[in-house]
Amino acid sequence: MAENQKIQQIDCTKVPEPTLRRLPWYLSNVKLLKQRGERFVSSTQISKEINIDASQIAKDLSYVNISGRTRVGYEVDALIRVLEHFLGFTEIHKAFLFGVGSLGGALLQDSGLKHFGLEIVAAFDIDPTLVGTHLNGIPVYHSDDFLKKMEEYDVQIGVLTVPIEIAQCITDMMVDGGIKAVWNFTPFRIRVPEDIVVQNTSLYAHLAVMFNRLNFNEIK
Numbered sequence: 495m496a497e498n499q500k501i502q503q504i505d506c507t508k509v510p511e512p513t514l515r516r517l518p519w520y521l522s523n524v525k526l527l528k529q530r531g532e533r534f535v536s537s538t539q540i541s542k543e544i545n546i547d548a549s550q551i552a553k554d555l556s557y558v559n560i561s562g563r564t565r566v567g568y569e570v571d572a573l574i575r576v577l578e579h580f581l582g583f584t585e586i587h588k589a590f591l592f593g594v595g596s597l598g599g600a601l602l603q604d605s606g607l608k609h610f611g612l613e614i615v616a617a618f619d620i621d622p623t624l625v626g627t628h629l630n631g632i633p634v635y636h637s638d639d640f641l642k643k644m645e646e647y648d649v650q651i652g653v654l655t656v657p658i659e660i661a662q663c664i665t666d667m668m669v670d671g672g673i674k675a676v677w678n679f680t681p682f683r684i685r686v687p688e689d690i691v692v693q694n695t696s697l698y699a700h701l702a703v704m705f706n707r708l709n710f711n712e713i714k
């Protein structure tokens with residue numbers, strides 16, 4: 495592993511999760527400001543755009559190796575470069591996806607993932623109408639071929655979009671085969687050894703927040 499990668503990993507372990515969730519927002523926003531022709535940006539400016547306290551933004555950015563100039567703020571190009579590097583978006587992380595159904599299929603179609611450093615290089619399913627096909631140029635193999643494909647591709651991440659009943663068994667198979675991180679879209683709380691990273695993601699959780707706020711606004 496390159497020295498700067500090691501440094502980045504050591505740094506990242508110290509960063510609180512809420513900060514890591516906010517940093518990509520700042521990045522998107524700073525990119526927008528760049529498009530508008532801005533050369534410098536302050537945390538106050540970002541704060542106005544995304545409605546997060548400027549002191550919080552400054553604190554979050556203090557985890558990133560960049561310093562702003564008094565009054566003018568951060569240089570936009572440098573901030574984008576440093577944030578992208580810090581968040582791991584400049585490197586491509588290869589992934590396998592399990593379960594090419596409605597969600598898995600949509601993720602395979604999403605070319606935006608690559609901009610955030612994730613490339614799904616192959617997918618697995620057991621449906622004979624899917625196995626052997628390509629979706630968005632990505633090959634779909636039978637799940638039984640997973641171990642063989644692990645030898646072919648240099649992959650550390652598994653994206654889990656299978657039916658909930660088999661979430662644990664597919665996870666066990668992935669981990670036994672050498673997968674180090676699982677992006678779990680199933681509602682099942684999968685169990686993994688300590689050294690395996692799990693990121694649970696639910697679109698529906700965000701929906702619940704939206705509905706709740708909507709109701710709250712209607713009552714007001």
Ligand SMILES: NC(=O)c1ccc[n+]([C@@H]2O[C@H](COP(=O)([O-])OP(=O)(O)OC[C@H]3O[C@@H](n4cnc5c(N)ncnc54)[C@H](O)[C@@H]3O)[C@@H](O)[C@H]2O)c1
Pocket residue numbers: 592593594595596597598618619620621637654655656657658660664678679680681695696697698
């Ligand atoms: N996190 C979210 O926001 C979110 C959103 C939608 C769905 N989901 C979850 O994602 C999962 C998939 O949902 P969906 O709507 O795409 O379901 P789906 O039924 O459309 O797709 C499931 C796919 O898994 C495949 N599959 C079954 N057994 C397999 C195996 N052994 N190996 C590989 N593939 C196998 C099926 O053939 C099918 O293609 C579910 O667990 C669902 O609850 C989560």
